[in-house]
Amino acid sequence: MSEIRVENVRKVFGDFVAVQASSFVVEDGEFLALLGPSGCGKTTTLRMIAGLELPTDGKILLDGEDVTFNRARERDIAFVFQLFALYPHMNVRKNIGFPLKSQGMGRAEIRSRVEETAKLLRIDHILDRPVSGLAGGDRQRVALGRAIVRRPKCFLMDEPLGTLDAEFRSVMIRELRELHNRISATTIYVTHDQLEAMAMADKIAVMNHGVIEQFGPPQEIYDRPASMYVADFIGSPPMNFIGFNGGLKKGGNEIAIDHVNIRLPELAEDVAPGEMAIGVRPEHIRLRDEGGLRGSVYETEYLGTNQIVSIAMVDGIVKARVPADLAFSHGQNVGLELDSERLSVFVKDTGRAVR
Numbered sequence: 001m002s003e004i005r006v007e008n009v010r011k012v013f014g015d016f017v018a019v020q021a022s023s024f025v026v027e028d029g030e031f032l033a034l035l036g037p038s039g040c041g042k043t044t045t046l047r048m049i050a051g052l053e054l055p056t057d058g059k060i061l062l063d064g065e066d067v068t069f070n071r072a073r074e075r076d077i078a079f080v081f082q083l084f085a086l087y088p089h090m091n092v093r094k095n096i097g098f099p100l101k102s103q104g105m106g107r108a109e110i111r112s113r114v115e116e117t118a119k120l121l122r123i124d125h126i127l128d129r130p131v132s133g134l135a136g137g138d139r140q141r142v143a144l145g146r147a148i149v150r151r152p153k154c155f156l157m158d159e160p161l162g163t164l165d166a167e168f169r170s171v172m173i174r175e176l177r178e179l180h181n182r183i184s185a186t187t188i189y190v191t192h193d194q195l196e197a198m199a200m201a202d203k204i205a206v207m208n209h210g211v212i213e214q215f216g217p218p219q220e221i222y223d224r225p226a227s228m229y230v231a232d233f234i235g236s237p238p239m240n241f242i243g244f245n246g247g248l249k250k251g252g253n254e255i256a257i258d259h260v261n262i263r264l265p266e267l268a269e270d271v272a273p274g275e276m277a278i279g280v281r282p283e284h285i286r287l288r289d290e291g292g293l294r295g296s297v298y299e300t301e302y303l304g305t306n307q308i309v310s311i312a313m314v315d316g317i318v319k320a321r322v323p324a325d326l327a328f329s330h331g332q333n334v335g336l337e338l339d340s341e342r343l344s345v346f347v348k349d350t351g352r353a354v355r
């Protein structure tokens with residue numbers, strides 16, 4: 001059992017609020033991604049959980065025990081920075097075994113633990129090689145091995161794939177996820193890369209200026225973003241916004257944009273009149289010759305299995321993801337048909353979703 005519970009944790013540096021009062025729970029065996037742009041407070045949150053930074057307010061509980069004031073090494077947590085820091089003068093076996101040796105564990109037990117860990121990571125064939133000659137992937141696995149050999153209750157990882165190139169990154173994303181499936185250790189993973197978060201995490205916390213804007217499974221965050229910020233941060237290309245004016249009633253609504261009627265999904269509450277926006281993902285737009293919201297093709301980006309068509313509309317560019325075999329020419333007039341069931345609706349002023 002290893003559950004991480006963060007209760008109203010806040011961090012202030014001088015008069016700068018790095019993390020606003022935040023609460024969330026990472027359940028036993030769960031993989032949480034803390035996602036957001038640089039400076040939003042991800043690392044500070046992680047460092048407080050690790051015990052490297054003291055919260056200004058709030059509590060941190062590990063398996064129900066209040067560890068807020070415990071030092072880092074009194075918490076059974078492995079903190080993994082960029083996964084490359086190895087001891088260059090030691091071989092793979094010694095690198096992986098180092099944390100156990102510093103704990104004073106006996107040689108025979110170290111040996112069996114290191115071998116078991118190396119098998120798990122499929123590097124048991126290189127245990128006696130020096131780390132200096134290893135390729136990037138193997139170095140990363142050795143660094144991971146050093147983190148998991150202690151069998152900590154939880155893993156905290158801060159952009160561990162930060163410096164890797166794209167291709168290698170996607171290999172390591174798969175490996176990390178697979179490793180997680182095998183050892184099921186509770187993990188918090190900090191990243192600014194939404195694709196990484198979507199691919200690996202059971203839950204995502206999207207942060208913005210020290211605030212957790214949304215906390216939930218990847219699909220919920222993608223399908224039902226809680227704010228325009230989240231909608232814009234997740235997805236590539238991100239969600240489109242199409243502005244309109246008016247109030248909305250609880251239940252079903254039909255609005256008119258450019259004299260075209262659009263049915264909105266059911267709303268749980270009335271919404272006072274004001275500036276609003278429809279949010280629509282690129283894959284939830286169909287393009288046709290007649291009818292629909294009118295626009296003209298601005299550019300197309302061919303992606304092999306599909307293409308992204310940018311369409312100039314009255315209030316900006318809208319991007320649609322459509323089959324690759326449809327042909328479009330620059331300046332061609334098209335109609336946009338939006339998938340009513342999949343739309344989001346936002347109040348522009350606050351950026352909050354009302355659906």
Ligand code: ATP
Pocket residue numbers: 013016018036037038039040041042043044045192
């Ligand atoms: P990055 O990906 O750039 O590390 P982050 O989301 O992890 O971003 P944090 O490192 O948590 O962000 O920093 C949040 C804010 O708190 C930043 O504006 C940072 O400058 C500030 N900050 C962090 N540590 C300190 C500190 N020790 N003293 C003062 N300000 C700090």
